[in-house]
């Protein structure tokens with residue numbers, strides 16, 4: 001396998017990021033959507049996050065994005081101190097420490113960005129992701145019971161956050 005580099009998201013990564021996002025979304029177990037948004041909407045979102053300088057890192061293998069971790073802002077002024085974290089990896093790249101490398105870089109950049117709270121939601125049954133977030137100091141603040149229903153099955157969502 002090619003070595004994995006963790007680098008800031010750039011315009012050149014958008015198409016392969018979109019493919020990776022779509023693969024993870026279509027697994028129907030991890031993300032808040034079941035397929036990636038259209039490519040052009042994704043492109044507009046990414047270009048906007050690059051313009052704002054939000055922390056957004058990708059794991060790249062042989063020039064292709066195989067994973068990402070981003071922290072983005074919330075729209076309202078009362079939440080200007082809060083970043084929202086999201087991440088994912090193609091199945092073949094999980095369990096090898098790449099998520100740890102991605103989130104470490106994203107959190108360091110988020111701290112530098114000036115946010116004092118980083119929050120996320122994660123399905124309670126996503127034990128690997130929950131373990132990763134706890135390893136980085138995220139605390140479970142609440143449980144939204146039956147918040148998600150996919151293919152007839154309910155799942156609880158954990159609300160987790162890290163304070164700087």
Ligand SMILES: CC(C)(COP(=O)(O)OP(=O)(O)OC[C@H]1O[C@@H](n2cnc3c(N)ncnc32)[C@H](O)[C@@H]1OP(=O)(O)O)[C@@H](O)C(=O)NCCC(=O)NCCS
Pocket residue numbers: 024030031087088089090093094095096097098099100101121122123126127128129131132135
């Ligand atoms: C969640 C995810 C990003 C973690 O990245 P990863 O590269 O697989 O994780 P790492 O190999 O860096 O492991 C990080 C920690 O996660 C936990 N973990 C990861 N894989 C695990 C496994 N197979 N069994 C048990 N724990 C595991 C461990 O706590 C591990 O830390 P440790 O090795 O120090 O014990 C990745 O598995 C993924 O993309 N999952 C699907 C998409 C997803 O869930 N996104 C998040 C939605 S909220």
